[in-house]
């Protein structure tokens with residue numbers, strides 16, 4: 090049995106040590122927010138926070154998880170949105186939306202480390218997150234809005 | 243094929259037949275006289291009324307049925323807005339439901355691309371033909387989302403549905419209250435009586451169900467619109483901004499098992515032998531099942547199923563198509579050398595009499611769709627009933643396939659369409675449902691969710707066809723005087739509709755010459771010839787279909803000729819253009835980009851235009867030479883759609899289309915070796931990333947009455963506009979996609 094704290098809730102899971110965190114979250118715990126896109130850290134759809142840092146959950150073995158896990162469901166909810174989610178809504182970023190949970194988790198991580206990112210900072214932080222629908226112009230705008238609102242500006 | 247013959251056949255009620263759809267006109271017309279059965283009338287409760295196939299009002303509230311699927315392009319919202327505009331409800335008062343598969347939801351706008359008249363031709367003959375094809379679409383009951391048809395198809399139909407519902411509810415209120423209909427108004431989901439009292443629509447449902455629907459309604463003029471043309475919040479936006487939107491892959495049920503699959507990577511080839519003993523011994527694995535062309539694994543967790551599927555040792559049979567990419571190109575080349583044309587849809591002037599000595603040969607590769615959500619489907623085979631949960635664009639065909647496979651009548655096959663994490667044409671196919679059905683048939687009573695591994699999704703992608711173009715042209719006195727384009731490309735119609743859906747439509751395949759023959763240019767000698775090579779690998783519709791490669795051919799060659807003529811690419815196009823709305827998009831993009839203005843030394847620009855799916859689009863792409871390679875700097879886009887229903891969604895879709903067109907033109911291809919795709923995942927097939935994306939400026943024009951779609955038309959001009967910019971920057975004109983084979987990009 091492995092113990093995992095996800096969005097503040099403690100879970101006991103009986104899985105192989107080498108099961109990727111993504112599949113523990115999705116198929117064992119039943120969370121849909123982290124998405125499967127590639128399984129090889131090439132798309133970012135599965136991005137979650139472990140110990141406050143964005144990781145690709147598809148390439149994070151569950152036995153290597155050494156801190157609390159937060160998924161997009163833990164970042165905020167429709168009734169109580171995180172500033173990043175509110176910015177995503179304000180800019181109507183999503184098309185299919187499948188990549189956006191991962192995009193928002195990556196953006197939240199960026200803004201925690203760097204409250205006032207430049208365009209180059211945004212490009213660098215966000216380019217591991219693929220969006221096949223091509224919502225990048227709106228992602229950039231939403232990251233900037235979220236940064237402003239998190240700085241209280 | 244003349245209109246006279248079409249008319250005669252129509253009156254005589256002949257059977258479905260030839261020239262793709264012409265022979266079908268007759269039977270189709272006959273069917274056309276009978277209104278399609280309304281699917282919402284099945285299974286309605288006491289107090290429920292299905293007013294039209296698009297509006298359902300019951301105790302749960304107001305549900306707008308949006309028959310066009312949503313792959314991410316916001317079609318649920320746009321369709322809901324069109325209904326809500328006339329029904330007098332707010333978008334937050336209603337639910338949208340993609341609706342059951344039914345013949346009542348035929349897709350008429352698709353017919354507009356299936357007739358031999360350019361979409362700029364609104365003559366009586368052309369429109370009459372579109373009308374008869376429309377009848378055939380009704381007959382065939384093509385509930386299909388594709389071809390940027392959602393808005394044009396629904397623009398009047400959905401508003402009319404809303405208006406009929408509204409007037410019928412008013413009559414119901416009149417009956418309940420004894421007041422005259424003329425004294426009643428509607429507002430925000432209620433009928434309002436003269437004293438201000440409000441009767442919610444739900445309270446009128448039972449009465450409305452009893453009375454005849456009011457069908458002589460007039461649509462409101464645009465000056466009275468509350469929703470259309472104004473920025474609106476898409477109905478899925480809160481869910482998609484909070485990670486709470488569920489997709490097909492998220493479907494869960496009690497007792498559900500997880501499945502993975504290994505299919506012959508030589509697509510369509512057989513399984514010679516396999517050894518699953520290692521897989522069967524793995525944790526969580528319940529069963530290994532052979533399916534058509536592969537092997538499925540049933541497990542208690544998706545990852546365990548993936549691992550076990552990978553552990554199966556298989557000997558695969560050969561590919562039913564040439565094993566090496568070079569052989570595919572050879573087939574196309576041989577076809578252009580020797581085969582008879584499939585069609586010559588344009589032949590103006592006398593091409594044979596011209597000394598057309600400027601020549602070109604261009605290529606477009608196979609490309610995969612690769613939506614971010616991999617293919618998946620959940621199937622439950624029950625007693626005399628099958629349920630399918632999946633995201634796809636062809637629910638009617640899926641229903642028919644599953645009925646065929648299980649022997650259960652189509653009436654008892656329930657296809658539930660779930661939100662799609664992208665499609666781009668990928669979900670116009672339903673192989674995943676067929677494979678999931680085979681697995682579920684082995685486990686009756688147990689819901690089986692089949693998820694393709696990304697590598698499997700790539701390996702099994704039915705790609706955009708390759709295409710090879712040879713052009714000849716001439717210039718004289720600073721003008722383009724002749725252009726001939728000959729293109730060979732495998733038939734999507736044969737592969738997708740013929741082989742996989744069993745609909746053999748004779749006649750030329752219009753996708754082969756799509757967006758080549760119907761461009762609004764008056765070049766004095768102008769010929770377009772399409773060639774259909776023998777069947778190669780499986781191919782399918784890819785965002786903007788034939789236009790995606792043909793616009794590259796047409797516009798790159800036209801730019802080459804304009805360069806030879808020493809003319810300006812915008813000026814010369816304007817001189818040649820015959821269609822006023824098309825001229826306006828070109829003028830708009832020139833104005834937006836300050837075309838002709840001075841550029842700094844490292845910067846270069848290109849322009850291209852394409853008319854596809856009835857929507858003219860012009861784009862200017864600006865690139866910059868940097869130390870790290872060529873960077874995309876800025877793009878300006880103007881598109882004529884008749885009516886921009888939602889400006890925010892419009893801008894998002896146009897930007898996405900440009901990014902799609904540029905990204906694949908730069909870095910994406912599927913190539914075959916040993917009969918298998920050499921690419922696997924998003925590390926070798928990706929499109930654009932955030933850091934590569936240019937600034938994109940968008941303008942929607944509304945210079946004509948006809949409404950057309952925007953999901954696909956921004957894609958075609960992107961590649962040739964970039965190609966011209968590359969030529970301007972380097973002096974070398976790209977002749978094949980992906981351009982990264984020849985140029986270094988950031």
Ligand code: FES
Nearest residue numbers: 126127128133147
């Ligand atoms: S699923 Fe993890 S990066 Fe693609």
Ligand code: FES
Nearest residue numbers: 185186220221222
């Ligand atoms: S919104 Fe579809 S993949 Fe990003």
